[in-house]
Amino acid sequence: MIGAYCILSPDSLVPNLLLMYTREKKVLKDYDELAMMKIVCTVCGERNCPRHRPELNILAFQPWTNLVINKKVDEALEEFLNIVLKEFVYTWYKDLSSDEEFVDELKSSIRFLAAVLFRRIKKLDIPKLVTEKIIKAALQHLDCCIQAQKRASDNKDIQQATINYLGSNVHCSMWNRKAELEYLRCMVECLFPYVLKPEALHSKSTCTLVREILANLVLLPAMDAIANPDMVNNLILIFLDETPPPEATEPPSELVPFLDKFSIKQPKKPNCLRLEMKHIMDKEQPVLLYAFMQFLKKEAAVNVLQFCLACDDFNRRLLSPDLSQSEFHELHAMAKDLYKNFCDPTAVDRIKFDEKIIAELKNVIDSPPEQIIRLQKSFTLFQAYEHAYDLLENTFLPLFHQSDDVRTLVHVSPWQIKKFSTILGKKKEFGFSNLGTKLKGVFKSSSGIILYNMAVGGEIDITTPPVTVNIDRTDEENGGKPKHDLSTWRVTIPMIGARPDPENMKKQYFVFIIDVARVDIPDGEGERTNWTVARKYGEFYVLEQKLTEFHGNGEFPDCQLPPKKSFGTKNKDFIEGKKEVFEQYLQKLLTKPLLKGSELVYSFLTSLSEFNSSFLQDINIGIFVKSVPMKLVKEKGQHLDPFLSAFAASTEAPKPKSMSPKNRSLKFIVNHSKKLTTSLFENNSNCGFNPPKSTESTLTETRQVDGVFDSLVYIATCVYYVPKWFISVLMTCRILIKETLESYVEWYLDYKITQVTQEHRVVSIIHLLQDVLFFDTDPPRSDEEKKSRYNETVEGCLQYVPRSFVSMIGDEKFEKRTKFILDILQQPKLNKQLSYVLLDILISELFPELKS
Template sequence: MAAWQVICKEVANLRELMARNGRFSAAIGCLTLLTVVFYNHLSILAIPWFFLGGMASFYILFSRISVLPNLLIMYERKKPLTAREQPLAHICTVCGDSDCMRHKSDLTLNKVQPWNDIYIPERVDVALSELFELIFRDYVYSWYTPLISKEEEFVNELRVTLRHLVAVVLRRVRDVDLPTFILDKLVKAALCHLDVLLRAKQKAKWGEDFQELVFKTYGNHLHCAVRNRKAELEYLRHLCEMLFPLLIPRNSHDNKATQTFVREVASGSIFLLGMDVVADPDIVNKLLMIFFDEEPFPPATDPPSEKVVLLESFSNIHPVNKSSALQYEMSEILGDHSLLFPFLQYMKRDGALNILQFCLTVEDFNRRSLVPDMTDEQKQSLHGEAQDLHLLYFAPGAVDKIKFDEDIEAEMQEIVNGPYEGVTRLRTSSTLFRAYEHAYKLMENVFCPLFHHSDEYFTLMCGKRRQVLPKQATRVVTKRSSDPIAAMHRLGSRIKGVFRSSNADSDTASMSSLDIAESESSQPPSDTELLSDEEEAGMKSPIHDMSAWRVSIPRIDARLDGTKDYCVYVIDVQRIDVKEGGGEETSWEVERRYHEFHVLEAKLKEFHGIFEDAQLPQRRPLHPFASISLDFMEKRKDSCEKFLQTLLTKPNLRSSQLLYSFLTKSEEFVNKFLGDVNLGKLVRTMSYRVIKERGQHLDPFLQSFIASVEAPKPKAGKMEEAVDPAKHLAEKLDSPIFGDNAGLPLIRETLKEPGPDPSADYLQLNGIFDYILYLATAVFNVAPWMHQGLIVFQKLFKNSLETFLDSYLAKKLEIVQSEEQVEDIIHNLRDVLFFDDEPPRTDAQKQQRKEETFQQMLDFFPKQLHQVIGEDKFCAGLRFVFDGLQYPKLNKQLAYTLLDIVLLEAFPELAVNVKDPSAEV
């Protein structure tokens, strides 16, 4: 009834249209009159009536819909949800709750071990392992084994990291709907690039460089990596930094040295060279020949191999049999109470204590359930404990729920809800055993590796964190002996003791002997033997906490040095960490000249780096005999005071010997080597100085000391030429094919693309039929009647054609992803990288491949298409498309555009920082 009402409504609309259009109404009236008059010739008059009925039907139909629905229902393909279309609700893998606030979102087995549920054919796994073994042979073992070590621990870590990276990439690619992605995004971006080439061709003049003209046509939409080679390398570095946390295991994220090393290797030696290869016109022609090859894929002759876990044999090819002294197995942790307690503390802090409690509870439950002859009371007791176990860990909504398989939960619920005699099924069935294995595997594979990087584990291995200010031992100050012979005897004894301890006690010494706070062997000598200069100044320990000091510059005084006068800042120092009358000075004043502040700043930069918020005004060059006036000092007083106050707030300067000397010593603070230094004090506090100030004033001493004790160096062999980093970078960026890319400066502060609206200037296409219409009109310049026919065909069969092409492409991709094809691709890549001994291709060979590729493209399309479009138009249009791929710099623009689209599809997290590159064109 509703459908009939719609039809009546459309008929009424048609009548209204006829009423408005007088000619149409007159034609209907005349035709009606002729039908009445010439009723006997109705068969002839039926032709115009059918024509008008067809027009009315099409009007009613297409006023409701613009395109007919898909008529090829058998070709419809169920499309999976992409990563962006999937629901955002997080299902906790520990407890199964979608709104879990207890467990961390990254505590999943698939994130710690992403290869966990990825199975590939065994032949593909073997081929991939062989390729990676060759990479390790040429790029790892070549320098690691002869120069560093023959142990496999480091290489095994690299194997696991590489396995992690491959698993993450495969998992990401598996979540992408490849046919839809190729047709909707990659082809669209390629046609947009073609549109820019067409618009540049229209502007081209005789003798003008076509590549430069295309770059001007792109304008701000030109990819930043194509502007010049240096910008390309910087863009790849930035890209690697963003991909690093997504591809590398979690425990490597915070290692800045590893990040920098991997970034430089990946950006400069992999991505940069890889993009050069992909954009090389000769390589593009080779890929086109493979794509337009009409020979079908050979059918599979061997039976399919069984599925194996991704790269499991590759990562375990050199297992380390000896147990690690720094890591514990899960069984060791559960069996040792000294290890179990810190692990328990860690699990409690991460909100996963229920998993450990479940394992311990099940172990105790199993011990008591294995009694051969249980009484009814024992069965009732065990049944009650099983009910409690179910309520705590299995029941929906339980506080400590753990997510188990559905069959485990169902069988467990059946047992606890049944009679108490059925509790014996828990020792004969695999229900509780499988639940225990699930929880144990979760702890072993997820939490145990994370425990080895936790504070609880480091506390277990190294002890508690020490206080910055250790307790100061009470010292008895006695008068220093004035006998020089006795002083030299004491000095000789101390140096002798140092060398004796380094030889006799080397077997029992440990790293803790370097600790000044608690190790007795590294304590400074007693003041009964030697009194330090600090103690003579009133400070009783060379270890200070200056965060409790307060400084100010209340005034500037004038001083006279012979006949020359100068001004000094009077620095007032207050200690708020000690009380008056406690035996330590609580306040004093120090005089410092203006240039001494700059000496302090220079030495702090040398040993501690630059402090952005603690910098003095830039020092002006003065005449050698000029003096700083009082007015000048007054202008700089506030800056100097703020400089000192900021330094005292820095945690890494709270025990700085440099800053301590500046605020306590009365002698001039100059940039010189060991002005008047007591040798006994130097030897006594050397280890402290090396640790605290990274070797302040000790470089010449340490160099002479090392030279006196190290073995004679062997005679120099053949001199190796030193590598100049700048020269090496210039050689890497130099390319005879690409030059300096577009040769344009990167004027933006960041590598992010500009954001002008591309809709007003650039091509907008949606769907395969839009692609066909654009190619027919802009590239092949078809006749107007054919263009109108394509538009009519679009109205009728647009959805049907797109459904068919989507299904066809999906089947082709299934063939490409088959076991035989993937294995063949890996073997070809292996042969090109490691066994390609052919000389470089000559220009004549490249030209021959170019001509063969174009001829193969012509032969690929059916002859009927040539005839419909026109032989000359078809060849000219196809030649322009083909020639557009023979410009290396333009190929680089297209390659980076497609690369950005692929990365954004596989890693949607990057969309937060990177604008969608499909909008660039």
């Protein structure tokens, strides 16, 4: 010992002697990629771009980009979040509206928040955080309790004595329960710029709802549960339990995008106030295109729209059959212009495309003009178009919706509303889905039978109940049974097939080969039980369009095709990639009871002729009248004013139900009051909003504590009062083994975290949390049960410490001081004080931007 002091000074430390327990430095594999994504502009690819908004980087809109987790963890997390929505949102929202669009937006915001937290937690060095900050904060809390005990009388409550000792140093959330709730609200609001979507920040209602859900329904109950002494005892017993955790029985599941299925939006109902890209890109409606172009000019992103329009024109000319030599030269010049203006690294209007796309396009334009034909079969130009189109649809269109340009379009005069509705598509009640009782005498069958007779003359007297006419009808015979029961049909798309192009026999296009099998007819009964039919890409969208027109947009929300592409649909790889999606679409249609006898689906699966709009030859839409008993005078424009008034009213959201105090139930008020003043925590320190000032510093003995070894020395000295000679031994050992112990503890914590974060254990933790929060039907624990758990905790702690240390200070003294530490953990208000101090440390580490 003397030699060690002579050779080394007290400040010198021997390096780690156990190299096998050295923890590897935490390195994020995707850190460089994420750093580039933050500083590189999504539009033009320039670093620190001065032209476009800084918040247009991909992580600002989609923080889940390139973020993957195991499939089972994703499913468990999705189930948990759906239950949260069911318990905290649907319970009241279902009384206000049946529209899922609000919930879809809320899901998207929750996914955004979860992705941001997950990314930041991945970057967090948890072992370092525990050893350097959390342990030190816990020791400061323990030291305050020890100093308060020294200054208090023997019979004084240690909890109240510590609160008095802290004075103004008590955490502001501990002033009272109202201050605690306000603190959580303020903390959540401070995090909003980092955890909410940019468009959500502009919505007061969204921010308020998310704030109240997080602060009032999640964080406040969670902090109460963590500070509950019975919960603390349970956590200590879990730590002392030497039973090995269960091992995984199955291999890890595949990696999937983070909460991808959770945030899938349901198909939106037609809304004349929601502009879609297909409407804007329609050159026949220049008003919308011009307004969107003016908006993009302000955003310095009009080049993206120009590229899409130029691609459309280029592709239309490229797909023309029998191209001449001069046309090859013109197309080659157009391709050069596309590359020079939008792909060249030095271009002013450069768009950030994938390097492979740029390289392949460069290769084409460097080849002779005749080689431009390669772009017909290549996927390159289609991928570039899709990237630019996605930029417009997912990045700039939402910004356009929030701009004054859209408000200018919407606030038009009454005579313009009809024209505007024609552009955007009419609402559901004006579609084909409800034409059954509104079209009188306009449907005529092939045999010439008029389905509805209407009087001829200046006036029409409708006094009888209207007759419902369904265009996609079910031929009903034999007691109302459908002629063809499509629910007994089975369809698959096993392959695709090539067909010669009728416009150019030298070319070919690809179709889907649909295999149809009937399971309701045994073989040999005369009718065919299995056949195939070929359908082109566009025919599927004709079927979807007609089903929507005849049955309504909301009847089949889970049967939707992906957005239709304007070109590149004859490419073999493109058709092959859509095979599975279209197969699932047909299979879902056959499960719908409403389509059990559908003539549309039957014709699609049986007819050998092309499936297009020409099958509606029977329909003669001539007269459109209301289906209520009233007199209608056939004068041009007579009912235009009521129609425009009704249309204008339909664009306004329904008034929300009154939420005045008289409508609130007494149960809600009582429960809310109970939440703020509980029997366990009472009113926290109950000092109002002006706590008494501290007369001295509360950081006395823990100023020099640094690391795990120094923390053990402090506990031995200030808690167990070990002899001085043992303190000298510890200080000598500090020179020799401090670095070794620190490295071992960090390695051990990292090892334990790795075990806990294994897939099957994370799933178990999520399910356990789900059961505790939502499905815990057990009665509250009795005082006897809590006392029994406390005694079990004391016994476990007494047996956990090495016997050599106990014998050195004495059994009685060791038991007394150990119970003193555990008694501090039995004080709910002190636990709450420590919980909020640790929460502040965690938040400051996850969001270092808040430190300033």
